[in-house]
Amino acid sequence: MQRFGQAIAAARPRVVAALAARLRDLDLAEDAFADASATALVAWPAQPPRDAAAWLWRAALRRAIDAKRRAAVRGRAVLDPPEPEPTPEEALMAADQPIPDERLKLIFVCCHPALAPDSRAALTLKVVCGLSTDRLARAFFVAEPAMLQRITRAKKKIAAAGVPFEVPARDAWPERLEAVLSTLEIAYAQAYEDAALAARDVAPFATEVLRLSGLLVELMPDEPEVLGLAALVRFAEARRPARLDDLGAMVPPERQEAALWRADLIAEAAALLDRAAQAGRSGPRQILGAIHATHCARAEAGVTDWPTIAALYGVLAHLRPHPAVAVNRAVAIGEAEGAEAGLAELARIGPIEGWLPYQAALAHLSARAGRDEAARAAYDAALALGPPPAERLFLEQRLRAL
Amino acid sequence: MQYMILIYEPENAYAGEAGQAALKDIVAKHMALAGELRAKGIQKDGAGLQDSTTATTVVTQGGRQTIHDGPFAETREHLGGYYLIDVPNLDEALAIAKRVPVMDGGKVEVRPLIVH
Numbered sequence: 001m002q003r004f005g006q007a008i009a010a011a012r013p014r015v016v017a018a019l020a021a022r023l024r025d026l027d028l029a030e031d032a033f034a035d036a037s038a039t040a041l042v043a044w045p046a047q048p049p050r051d052a053a054a055w056l057w058r059a060a061l062r063r064a065i066d067a068k069r070r071a072a073v074r075g076r077a078v079l080d081p082p083e084p085e086p087t088p089e090e091a092l093m094a095a096d097q098p099i100p101d102e103r104l105k106l107i108f109v110c111c112h113p114a115l116a117p118d119s120r121a122a123l124t125l126k127v128v129c130g131l132s133t134d135r136l137a138r139a140f141f142v143a144e145p146a147m148l149q150r151i152t153r154a155k156k157k158i159a160a161a162g163v164p165f166e167v168p169a170r171d172a173w174p175e176r177l178e179a180v181l182s183t184l185e186i187a188y189a190q191a192y193e194d195a196a197l198a199a200r201d202v203a204p205f206a207t208e209v210l211r212l213s214g215l216l217v218e219l220m221p222d223e224p225e226v227l228g229l230a231a232l233v234r235f236a237e238a239r240r241p242a243r244l245d246d247l248g249a250m251v252p253p254e255r256q257e258a259a260l261w262r263a264d265l266i267a268e269a270a271a272l273l274d275r276a277a278q279a280g281r282s283g284p285r286q287i288l289g290a291i292h293a294t295h296c297a298r299a300e301a302g303v304t305d306w307p308t309i310a311a312l313y314g315v316l317a318h319l320r321p322h323p324a325v326a327v328n329r330a331v332a333i334g335e336a337e338g339a340e341a342g343l344a345e346l347a348r349i350g351p352i353e354g355w356l357p358y359q360a361a362l363a364h365l366s367a368r369a370g371r372d373e374a375a376r377a378a379y380d381a382a383l384a385l386g387p388p389p390a391e392r393l394f395l396e397q398r399l400r401a402l
Numbered sequence: 403m404q405y406m407i408l409i410y411e412p413e414n415a416y417a418g419e420a421g422q423a424a425l426k427d428i429v430a431k432h433m434a435l436a437g438e439l440r441a442k443g444i445q446k447d448g449a450g451l452q453d454s455t456t457a458t459t460v461v462t463q464g465g466r467q468t469i470h471d472g473p474f475a476e477t478r479e480h481l482g483g484y485y486l487i488d489v490p491n492l493d494e495a496l497a498i499a500k501r502v503p504v505m506d507g508g509k510v511e512v513r514p515l516i517v518h
Binding site: 112114160161162163164166168169172 | 403405490491492493494495496497512514
């Protein structure tokens with residue numbers, strides 16, 4: 001049964017995308033796929049399909065056409081119908097053709113900049129990956145009805161506002177690609193966050209995001225930032241087994257047990273980053289990937305190459321000016337050139353009192369500089385800001401170690 | 403699909419001598435864009451609106467109607483004009499919306515019309 005479940009999950013993006021392209025209705029596409037999957041789980045044990053995706057495509061398309069016919073009888077208006085509307089017979093004939101690959105179009109629809117970034121991430125994981133609303137609600141820290149509403153609104157806007165089911169034109173490509181990449185980044189940030197909170201529960205969510213980033217590489221193999229993002233996600237995932245200690249406290253990359261890191265994912269990520277570099281067009285995800293790569297290189301080198309990490313954060317600060325980048329750079333400089341240099345860099349950002357990353361960095365650098373008083377104050381301030389459980393435990397450990 | 407393109411600009415965008423010069427320039431750009439869109443059969447309608455100080459609002463509430471001086475909401479940006487266009491999808495509507503000339507801080511809202 002599990003093997004059939006996996007086959008269904010693997011076929012999902014291709015089949016749902018083809019259904020959505022043909023039906024111009026995301027709900028109908030999802031419902032038809034769910035129906036076909038349920039039928040498959042009953043039918044397949046007795047008679048396994050030769051081609052699971054083709055079987056699901058045929059079954060789902062027939063169901064969708066039936067549903068549309070019933071809806072037409074009820075007089076329900078179907079928004080944005082395909083032009084020209086295929087007759088049911090034509091559609092049934094299409095069901096016997098190989099499944100068209102409409103996955104890229106589906107991703108561009110779900111990640112359309114006309115949708116709010118959080119909605120894009122949730123919608124993509126729901127429609128393309130098939131994650132349940134309940135799972136998404138937990139991953140995004142919202143109540144399930146709120147998540148359902150977010151997804152429903154996004155689908156409604158796609159239909160009502162006339163978001164086209166097309167791969168964007170060349171002049172719109174950079175903006176649209178950026179929207180896809182930022183959507184994946186939100187999804188991954190959520191998976192990462194999630195991990196720190198509930199290590200056992202997360203794996204499926206992070207695995208889906210990993211798979212989605214791989215799908216993007218398959219569909220856009222020549223986009224260096226797509227490769228960079230896929231590398232980044234793999235590097236970060238490779239370190240997951242070492243991210244928490246036995247007590248559930250966060251362990252920063254430079255203190256993690258490198259033997260626990262997954263060498264297979266690191267190798268995969270390094271190859272992706274190399275491919276990206278060959279395109280000769282750098283970008284923020286590639287730089288972030290390179291930072292992760294440098295951390296992971298400790299597995300071989302034995303020490304962390306902090307000067308390189310500090311320099312990479314310097315480049316990133318130009319590409320993506322953000323306080324979080326500046327804080328990370330200050331910490332890296334603290335390791336590379338000494339804690340006082342790091343503190344000087346942090347002072348240049350200016351105090352951001354109510355912001356956890358700032359207080360945590362200030363505490364760390366102050367402790368390294370032997371300024372226990374300042375470190376204690378900053379650890380207290382950081383803890384008062386309500387860090388997630390794994391980080392709270394970590395900060396408490398460091399505070400006790402002073 | 404038909405889309406309404408609503409143009410919002412800061413109230414004082416065209417104030418003063420420099421503002422009036424900018425207005426002349428923007429109006430010329432609107433004329434050029436509208437001419438092109440009409441020639442292509444894309445634009446169905448469109449106009450610039452007079453200053454929001456000329457607006458009068460009718461409010462219906464509790465079965466009574468009252469007339470008020472001014473626009474319905476006092477905001478820093480005011481509705482300055484609109485285009486009504488007919489294009490196949492949102493992407494094409496957005497591409498046109500990006501070409502609508504506005505002063506710095508201007509916002510252009512794209513709304514599909516209800517299909518009957």
